[in-house]
Amino acid sequence: MKQRFIQGLSPETIHLLSRIHRHSYHHQVRQRAHCILLSFEGFNVTELMSIFAVTRKTVYTWLDDWDNHCLVGLYDQPGRGRKPKLNDVQKEQIRAWAKMTPHNLNAVLAKIKEAWNIAVSKTTLKRILKSCSMSWRRLRRVVAGQPDPVEYETKRHQLEVLKRQEEKGELDLRYLDESGFCLVPYVPYAWQEKGETLGLPSQRSSRFNVLGLMNRHNDLTSYVFDKSITSAVVVACIDDFSRTCDQHTVVVMDQASVHKNAEIEEKIEDWKAKNVEIFWLPTYSPHLNLIEIFWRFMKYEWIEFAAYKCLGSLSLYIDKILKGFGKDYVIDFG
Template structure:
């Protein structure tokens, strides 16, 4: 039995407030008082079991209602715990994470302990980092010997000169190894249940020499299991020469792979002046448009794609490489002639 007295008007008001309320936590408060008012013989312990709240919580609601009124019952007086770190310490922590990029939260916990002699839990530090808008990010890679900005910008200028030459075509060429393997990918989903991918044990791969024409989104290639070498480069150049036989000058932009500089390749070029090999600055894959094409190819062929047999993988690869025009709309958006300048 409880000793709380409610007038009929007060009970009616509580029922009305609960019916109009859309906040579940407030509804629980009103319901607890309604049950106490309409079930005077029921002990608060029984009411607490019905509501799913402790007797202490319900008694606190009753005290607020009878001493401060129903309006006070609608208010939340939650006060978050005060951070152990002051403003300056948080700034220092932000600078530490921004410049040193710790790999784990435990490293940050250890830093706070050493730097400020303050103990924080793993979850506590994670909360602080989230409030600072810091997230787990994926690192990016750039060549270790990136050419200067001037060198990169001069090459881009050179490209536009070549591109605008009359009676000419400019292609981006490169080699790529396509492994018979299912590669992981990023996606939206439930963190506890990430997609499970089947993988292959095969180490077989296709070695591709390709040339991309940004003007019409066309693609030429020679693809096989043979390694890329000088002989295959000559076979590749002959394919380009045959395809563009009616064009007086063919500019082929390539990187500095050894097979592009081989003596027999230089000799072939001397005898076939129609093709001019244009070499990228060393360590500047960002200036080779075909690198984007290779990334697109992998997304289409092996990222999240499982082929049980190498034969099936090979067929799919050739179907894609021989029908690039089917992807023209996507490539027009991706293969824009905007080059990233990498700053060391």
């Protein structure tokens, strides 16, 4: 049988094929470019079949496509391959079904079978959903209600005014909130080798509660407690903080029951006399409180696995982050 070889490649073409072989995004294109180069170097069809683990017919098809179309022949042309089972309209309907039951693909598969009598695998369904710009990721807990739109816009505008005043150095804008830490880890994902599963110790424990007053310049005043934070605790913390204020300070906080009640209201005028003013956020608007970002960084980024060995270790990590914020731990608030 007469052997078939690619001939007549110019240095420029060889260089281009080498680049395609190394860097093309498509595996099949890299294979075909490599095959053309090896054929030009004298590898016969039988050898190419062994190298690429394909049939003789496939090798001849690659060589014929090169002879007929050159570089274009390396790529699959429209119309080739198995026709899709589902059209664009059906895919959009699948997307809608997935949004109705986002945690249960079996329900979507059942609807596809019932509506169109088409059986697809879960792998195919996942591929369809990815092509619809959907992905499998963690759900986020959100507040149960919605803010009053008028109150929200009014408060948001006022907060923007305060930010501009802060930028001019006219006041110190502090964001106040509390968060709790215990030996139940907050780290859900990590890079792991295939076949190996990392485990995190998790156990019931007492809880450290932290109250913080933070500004956009990574300046934090914090208070740590091994008991619940009540209105009396909030009052005591703001009282202590107010003694360190050397300029007009606005403390931003939500309308949680420990923040807005008679005990707090009684202190408003006293704090104003010490140059500290309270700004309450609209209801159901935690995203307006920048210290929420700080808590997320602490729980999901900065506290290492080793912290969850025991309460003593966790306490040390919390103290390390609180004291190192602004120097060793920094957030760019823009």
